[in-house]
Amino acid sequence: MQSYTLLAPAKINLLLEVIGDRPDGYHELVMVMQSVDLADEVKITPLAGDRIIVRCDHPMVPTDSSNLAYKAARLMQQQYPGHGGVEIQIQKRIPIGAGLAGGSTDGAATLVGLDLMWNLGLTQAELEYYAAQLGSDVPFCVGGGTKLALGRGEELSPLADLDQCYAVLAKYDSLSVSTPWAYQTYRTRFADCYANSPEAQEVRRRQGPSVPLLKAMQAQDYVQIGQCLHNDLERAVLDELPRVARLKETFLKHQPLGCLMSGSGPTVFALTQTQAEAQALAQQVQAAIADADLQCWVTQFCRFGISVLEPV
Numbered sequence: 001m002q003s004y005t006l007l008a009p010a011k012i013n014l015l016l017e018v019i020g021d022r023p024d025g026y027h028e029l030v031m032v033m034q035s036v037d038l039a040d041e042v043k044i045t046p047l048a049g050d051r052i053i054v055r056c057d058h059p060m061v062p063t064d065s066s067n068l069a070y071k072a073a074r075l076m077q078q079q080y081p082g083h084g085g086v087e088i089q090i091q092k093r094i095p096i097g098a099g100l101a102g103g104s105t106d107g108a109a110t111l112v113g114l115d116l117m118w119n120l121g122l123t124q125a126e127l128e129y130y131a132a133q134l135g136s137d138v139p140f141c142v143g144g145g146t147k148l149a150l151g152r153g154e155e156l157s158p159l160a161d162l163d164q165c166y167a168v169l170a171k172y173d174s175l176s177v178s179t180p181w182a183y184q185t186y187r188t189r190f191a192d193c194y195a196n197s198p199e200a201q202e203v204r205r206r207q208g209p210s211v212p213l214l215k216a217m218q219a220q221d222y223v224q225i226g227q228c229l230h231n232d233l234e235r236a237v238l239d240e241l242p243r244v245a246r247l248k249e250t251f252l253k254h255q256p257l258g259c260l261m262s263g264s265g266p267t268v269f270a271l272t273q274t275q276a277e278a279q280a281l282a283q284q285v286q287a288a289i290a291d292a293d294l295q296c297w298v299t300q301f302c303r304f305g306i307s308v309l310e311p312v
């Protein structure tokens with residue numbers, strides 16, 4: 001049996017609209033998701049016996065059964081017994097609790113890696129089916145690229161690739177947001193915005209902020225795309241975290257194509273059309289904020305989710 005090293009990219013949400021409640025207790029969403037080339041490396045190695053061992057070079061990442069890579073390996077062992085154990089080594093580059101799906105992408109990489117290592121020949125649909133059992137964002141992370149995500153985030157449709165777009169990501173190192181807290185904070189403030197019957201939810205989907213964004217994306221009109229970015233969770237989270245609100249204001253002063261908090265935050269991203277503009281923007285924002293706690297990454301949109309870096 002061969003070892004595999006996989007590249008597991010982060011995502012940003014170009015749009016996140018909370019439509020209403022779902023019978024399963026989650027929120028019904030409309031999202032436009034985009035992979036970026038900031039990625040963890042996940043190495044999958046066969047182990048004798050049935051053990052699952054997770055190692056990570058970042059001290060804040062749990063390596064017990066709460067790690068999404070561990071959960072993915074256990075799910076695969078339950079579904080396809082008899083292939084033995086696995087060691088999963090995660091080289092963490094995606095910041096934690098950042099709204100960038102760092103844990104989800106490691107879980108997705110483990111599913112893809114075990115499919116290869118155990119020679120199962122699973123389809124993308126089968127991988128996404130298992131992924132949905134691990135978390136709402138995990139199915140997107142399998143195939144990545146540019147996608148519309150409905151339901152709780154697991155109903156995916158491909159969108160035309162957005163070529164040549166860069167995202168400057170910025171996050172205070174010491175600040176993380178828990179996803180349940182972000183949804184709960186939104187719910188406490190804005191539950192009166194919820195559409196809860198299937199008919200009312202359909203009306204919301206057809207009339208909401210995804211309509212102009214999808215139109216701009218179809219036309220590859222980057223100026224328009226920048227103006228149509230939207231995240232319902234942003235107003236709830238930014239009200240609670242004024243430092244992040246100021247970070248967004250600072251980005252906007254430098255006139256990027258657009259700027260938004262990603263997912264549940266607290267990462268803020270700003271879009272540019274060239275790498276040089278993105279690098280200049282990152283420097284300008286770091287100089288303006290002048291806080292060693294602020295981290296910036298210049299990333300490019302990418303067309304793929306999990307990819308094999310090298311069979312070892």
Ligand SMILES: C[C@@](CO)(OP(=O)(O)O)[C@H](O)COP(=O)(O)OP(=O)(O)OC[C@H]1O[C@@H](n2ccc(N)nc2=O)[C@H](O)[C@@H]1O
Pocket residue numbers: 013016025026027028029031098099100101102104134135136137138151152153179180183262263264265
């Ligand atoms: C907000 C988003 C946007 O892409 O991502 P992050 O910012 O966390 O990366 C996602 O909705 C997060 O997806 P993920 O992190 O996979 O969520 P899950 O593990 O399925 O759920 C974590 C918690 O988020 C809330 N949740 C999640 C998805 C959803 N449609 N409705 C919800 O209410 C629930 O409180 C749930 O207990």
Ligand SMILES: Nc1ncnc2c1ncn2[C@@H]1O[C@H](COP(=O)(O)OP(=O)(O)O)[C@@H](O)[C@H]1O
Pocket residue numbers: 061062066067068069090095096097098099100101102103104106107177179264265
């Ligand atoms: N492989 C993993 N990498 C990072 N965090 C993980 C992982 N597996 C489980 N977690 C847990 O998930 C929490 C959320 O982390 P992460 O996925 O980075 O954030 P987000 O949900 O904002 O995208 C972390 O605080 C950590 O406890």
